Amino acid sequence: MRFGVDVGGTTVKIGVCEDYKVVDTFVVKTTKENLFKDVCEGVVNYAKEHNGTIDFVGFGIPGVVIDNLIVNMPNIGLTNVNLNDVAKKYFPNAKIASTNDANAAALGEALVGEKSSSSYMVTLGTGVGGGYIIDDKVIAGPHAATGEIGHMYIDSKHEFQCNCGLKGCLETVASATGIVRLAKTYYNDYKTKLSKDTMSAKDVMDAAREGDALGLAVLDMVAEALGRALSIIAVTCDVDVFYIGGGVSAAGKVLLDAIKKYYNKYAFYALKNVRIELAKLGNAAGMISAAYLG
Amino acid sequence: MRFGVDVGGTTVKIGVCEDYKVVDTFVVKTTKENLFKDVCEGVVNYAKEHNGTIDFVGFGIPGVVIDNLIVNMPNIGLTNVNLNDVAKKYFPNAKIASTNDANAAALGEALVGEKSSSSYMVTLGTGVGGGYIIDDKVIAGPHAATGEIGHMYIDSKHEFQCNCGLKGCLETVASATGIVRLAKTYYNDYKTKLSKDTMSAKDVMDAAREGDALGLAVLDMVAEALGRALSIIAVTCDVDVFYIGGGVSAAGKVLLDAIKKYYNKYAFYALKNVRIELAKLGNAAGMISAAYLG
Known part of the structure; x- marks a missing residue:
């Protein structure tokens, strides 16, 4: 068994x-x-x-x-x-x-997804994590830190303080926490039905899907950070497919399409249009x- | 044979x-x-x-x-x-x-260097390239683009145009061409004995070693870009050791020490003090x- x-x-x-x-x-x-x-x-x-x-x-x-x-x-x-x-x-x-x-x-997605030689999964939860798979094996690295992409420097615009001690980390803007942080930061700049005090990352993404101006602005910032991050991962370790998972990925197609747009804007020419897919495995x-x- | x-x-x-x-x-x-x-x-x-x-x-x-x-x-x-x-x-x-x-x-360095489970080499020449080795095997990626780290977005300050079509690529500042570009950009801001028209990357690095103010300023910018790039590579694919090679690496210890300083400033806490070494193989x-x- x-x-x-x-x-x-x-x-x-x-x-x-x-x-x-x-x-x-x-x-x-x-x-x-x-x-x-x-x-x-x-x-x-x-x-x-x-x-x-x-x-x-x-x-x-x-x-x-x-x-x-x-x-x-x-x-x-x-x-x-x-x-x-x-x-x-x-x-x-x-x-x-x-x-x-x-x-x-990441391994789970590689195993149930379309056969690939390599894949990189990005997990968008309270923080941002990831996993790198080659030939259906986890590449963890000698310090087990492969996939700690939440702590990749990406946000030179805000350089928010990250829990890890660094500034400008991907997860300061692209995690559930980061999404709420961005929505609060730009709260007075856009028309919105969101409540500044009680909104969750899901609320912000739902608002974006419904055309809320603040929701859309935050979605765009999150997707730009993620698209750029994927373009950097791609030249560092070229893969067949990226999987986007974690609670935030429940935002679905609206998030995926925005990430793809920015990925293709920032990707090295030989790597445009690499597959980016939502994770398929649920609970x-x-x-x-x-x-x-x- | x-x-x-x-x-x-x-x-x-x-x-x-x-x-x-x-x-x-x-x-x-x-x-x-x-x-x-x-x-x-x-x-x-x-x-x-x-x-x-x-x-x-x-x-x-x-x-x-x-x-x-x-x-x-x-x-x-x-x-x-x-x-x-x-x-x-x-x-x-x-x-x-x-x-x-x-x-x-990259494979050559892994084979002749101290035994490691994985390594990433950064080659600083006319452009910037790289290679990723796990267990003495080249990880090339499905599009053979692993190591195209010269086209990693890193320089949000200048966002110089890169030959590849993107802006802010690592090689716009950290290659031999990039070093000369930086020296020309800051030529009037620092006292220097370098000639604006004829200086080479080697001249700039030599000047830095001799304490020339412009040379030192450029060295610092190049090392910051490289230290940041290594910190990003490290969370994307955690390795035992980084090798720095290519013509620019002839600058030697002064460059290596400056890269280490910035790497340790920007590295994720679990990855501080990962080995960074000059490439050993010559011609x-x-x-x-x-x-x-x-």
């Missing part, structure tokens, strides 16, 4: 996968202290109940993982968890693998991709 | 290599029309004269190569040369491989690296 583990703070989703599909799923409710113990017991119990063998367990981790060592999961508050030790104890005969969740999502993305890490 | 072919306009350098060293070398003088015919005959004749078999022939090409098809060599004026066809005719039993010269140079780089493409 092939298990894909999507690690969250207190809820861990585990998918039993076949043929790149989740055929069964279960949830482990746990605490920070017992997280991996509870997850592994859950997998062991599931296999026992279903008379299956545990062949593969893949972990998608919200944090930094290098060679199955979880260096840090900042939002959960765990550091230095050695997954090899954990797995050896609970399923000594299974193959295990792990990567961070942005890499896992199951984390589990499927984790299940196929190895 | 393992041959590395460094293709130039009218002179092609061929190295016979063993243990990552050039043990013999010969030059083929040719014309655009007869280039690959002359090169292959040269290899065949050399093997015959030395009673050797032709096991491997690697080609470093100044242009775009995809799967042994030379799409374009702009400075030579040849397009659509199928190296498989050429090689089949002259050495049907040899393995052949090819890549562009910037990728070849033989093209031949050695081509010889070890496969």
Whole structure:
């Protein structure tokens, strides 16, 4: 049996996968202290109940993982968890693998998408992350930092302060947080029905779709930053296709079309019209991709 | 016998290599029309004269190569040369491989440098190129455009027009041409002994080393652009080491130290102090690296 583990703070989703599909799923409710113990017991119990063998367990981790060592999961508050030790104890005969969740999502899209030799996924959530895939393998890099494109310098116009300590990072404008920041910054410059105090990134994107002037202005700025970022990624590591995922990508075609417009404006001539697509995997993305890490 | 072919306009350098060293070398003088015919005959004749078999022939090409098809060599004026066809005719039993010269140079540095899992080389010549190596293999990308980092948007201050059609490209400021452009742009702002009409990039870098105010100002701008570019490459594809090569890198330590200063200023916190080194291979780089493409 092939298990894909999507690690969250207190809820861990585990998918039993076949043929790149989740055929069964279960949830482990746990605490920070017992997280991996509870997850592994859950997998062991599931296999026992279903008379299956545990062949593969893949972990998608919200944090930094290098060679199955979880260096840090900042939002959960765990550091230095050695997954090899954990797995050896609970399923000594299974193959295990792990990567961070942005890499896992990128692999998932590559696996379910049209066959490509390489792809780069950009995940637009609270922050901006990414993942680079060559021949259906995650390229994580020696510091597991490939895909930390949220911290690419891109915004020389505002140079907003980023949480990471730098200024002008892509995620200061292209994340959900960045979208609200831009909408607040330009609030008095455009006519809008948005509420300055309560608007969310989704509200801003919805407003753009409905023709709201502020929404459209922010959409344009976000798309320009992303189009430029993709043009830079393309010359750094040339790929067949870019995937745009994460919560912000729910904005859909209006965002995708605007990103494409700016990508083609800024792309090197040999790389115009590289495919840019919305991510296809929904909620199951984390589990499927984790299940196929190895 | 393992041959590395460094293709130039009218002179092609061929190295016979063993243990990552050039043990013999010969030059083929040719014309655009007869280039690959002359090169292959040269290899065949050399093997015959030395009673050797032709096991491997690697080609470093100044242009775009995809799967042994030379799409374009702009400075030579040849397009659509199928190296498989050429090689089949002259050495049907040899393995052949090819890549562009910037990728070849990057591989060469990775092979002779301290062992690394991945590296990115930046070549500072008339333009700026690059190459990305993982596990001693060139990552060229599906459009053979990985490493076209000369066309990464970096210079929002001047946004000089680039030959490629875009503005603000890295090579508009960090190439030999870019260095002279910057020196001319700021010529009246700094005290200098440089001649506005005749200075070369080497003159500007030499002046910087001698404390010339204009030279130092230009060096600082070039290093800032490169440090920023490396910080962007690092989050896009995290590597163990960056190599700085090409003619401009002859400026040496003064340039390297300035690039490191700006890299560490702009790098994502998890990637500060990644190794940045001057390229070690001299004139033989093209031949050695081509010889070890496969």
